[in-house]
Amino acid sequence: MIRDIRSAADLAPAYDLVVVGAGPAGLSAAIEASTHGLAVLLADENEAPGGQIYRSVERASDADLARMGPDYAAGRMLIGRFRRADLSYARRATVWNVGPADEETGDGAHALEVGISLGGIARPIAAHRVILATGALERPLPFPGWTMPGVMAAGAAQILMKSSGLVPSGRTILAGTGPLLYLLASQLLRAGVSVTAVVDTTPVGNWRLALPHLLSFATSPYALKGLRLLFEVHRRTRVIRGVTALEAVGSGKFGALRVHRGIKSMHIEGDLLLLHQGIAPNLNLTLAAGCDYGWDERLAAFRPAVDGRGASSVAGVSIAGDAAGIVGAVASAHQGELAGLTAARDLNRLDQGAYERRRNQLAQKLARALKGRTFIENRFRPGKSFRVPGDDGTIVCRCEEITAGKLREVAALGVPGPNQMKAFTRCGMGPCQGRLCGLTAVELLAQCRGVAPGEVGYYRLRPPIKPVTLYELAALPHTEAAIVAVAGFVERAADGAQDAKHGSQQ
Incomplete structure (x- = not known):
């Protein structure tokens, strides 16, 4: 049975493996590693395991499962296996740093240190290996009016539906591209929501890129599911394709969506607009850990550099699931298993022969799960204008x-990258730390400079990658280096403490 860690005081000072994220990849990595005898800590910021794809599946009713579909219900089996595993689980925990172990406070045996906040207290945890399974983020879909009240991300609507059973009550419009747009439309329709229209912004020219991969897709598990999904949505609501531009309008709040198809346009009235333009790897913790990354043109996003086992450029740090590149829930689980297995092999918990046999099994399953992904990536690649x-x-x-015009003004000054743009405009300096604006800002700057986004690079991310309070930081162990950083030198800090003590006695 898992050990439920509720307080930072209950955390061990060190673990063989720390897994960050409790989605399909993180759960599978933790389970696999624990079966080989590793001391595993799984840290996740949510109330319950499952990630976004399996959010709240443990307490979902039969009606919820029917509405969300069989892929959602499959999460119960995975979480059941996780509940029976021999490992530690820290829920509602914030992992804000992964880096090399501190030479002063480390035990010399563990190469990595993970900064975790739990129950209002921050702790540095030593680890031999770390697996980052932080999942993906919804890609922004910026157009005039997208920030007004009554417009929200489709993923946010899905979270409300899964976690609280809340669905829209008025006329709802969905706009964007990608399979998840149609999946959410079907889920809302099954829940009785009035879906006025699904506005598809997928570029027509994507078919030319996707067709060479059609046969592979047709023989994949995605084909039949996709056809059923499209048929259901087309049968029950209006689908508008070939859209080239969008504009949300309203007096103080969203009231209608202006849809442009070339020179033609239409006006669709509604009460709520849900936006989705695919997902991209969540890179913040990966980049803060110092992992190499690059631009994936087909994905139109940055992704970390990993090998076939998920190992990153930082020794001891692996990345699995959508955090390493969008692969879907089933493939994410297999990548997590492979990363957990490799951690066990690296820590000498199984011999090379057993490792090779298990790795080959997982590689075959992973190849089957990835079949058809190339077609999907090309078919639903978001258009540059969106x-x-x-x-x-x-x-x-x-x-x-910060507007697109302001960023273009700064780009005209010759800023070399998004970090300098951030200094000039504060773009990416807010609470989201660039999660919502990063890709847009980078591509806009690259466009202004006439270079590829890979040449521009991404934001330079430093820990903490999530907000940490002064109270939490004060709870960290006070090392000699930390005292010197604040007081100047240790003796002076000690003298100050003595002076304070004497002063309180007088």
Whole structure:
């Protein structure tokens, strides 16, 4: 049975393996590693395991399972295996740093240190290996009016539906691209929501890129599921394809969506607009850990550099699941298993022969799960006009309300990258730390400079990658180096403490 860690005081000072994220990849990595005798800690910021794809599946009713579909219900089996595993589980925990172990406080045996906050207290945890399974983020879809009340991300609507059973009550419009757009539409329709229209912004020209991979897709598990999904949505609501531009309008709040198809346009009234333009790897913790990354043109996003086992460029740090590249729930689980297995092999918990046999089994399962992904990536690749807003008045950075026009002004000054753009405009400096604006800002700057996004690079991310309070930091162990950093030198800090003590006695 798992050990449920509720307080930072209950955390061990060191683990063989720390897994970050309790989605399909993280759960599978933790289970696999624990079966080989590793001391495993799985840390996740949510209340219950499952990640976004299996959110709240343990307490879902039969009606919820029927509405969300069989892929969602499959999460119960995985979480059941996790509940029976011999490992430690820290829920509602914030992992804000992964890096080399501190030479002063480390035990010399563990190469890595993980910064975790739990129950309002921060702790550094030593680890031999770390697996980052932080999943993906919804890609922004910036266009005029996308920040007004009544417009929200489709993923946020799905979270409300899974965690609280809340669904929209008014006329709902979905806009964007990707399989998840149609999946959410079907789930809302089954829940009785009035879905006025599904507005598909997928570029028509994507078919030319996807067709060479059609046969592989047709023989994959995705084909039949996709056809059923499309048929259901088309049968029950209006689907508008070939859309080239969008504009949300309303007096103080969303009231209608203006849809452009070339020179033609239409006006669709509604009460709620849900946006989705695919997902991209969640890189913040990966980049803060120092892992190498690069631009994936087919994905139109940055992704970390990993080998076939999930190992990153940082020794001891592996990345699995959608955090390493969008692969879906089933493939994410197999990548997690492979990363957990490799951690056990690296720590000498199984011999090479047993490792090779198990690895070959997982590699075959992973190859089957990945079949058809190339077609999907090419078919639903977001159009450039929806990734980089042409209208200068469109807000790119929601936290700081920075427009595309302001970013273009700064780009014209010759800034070499997004970090300098951040210094000039504060774009990416808000609470989301670039999660919502990063890809848009990078592609906009690359467009202005006439270079590929890979040449521009991404934001330079430093820990903590999540907000940490002063109270939590004060709870960290006070090392000699920390005292010197604040007081100047240890003796002076000790003298100050003595002076304070004497002063309180007088």
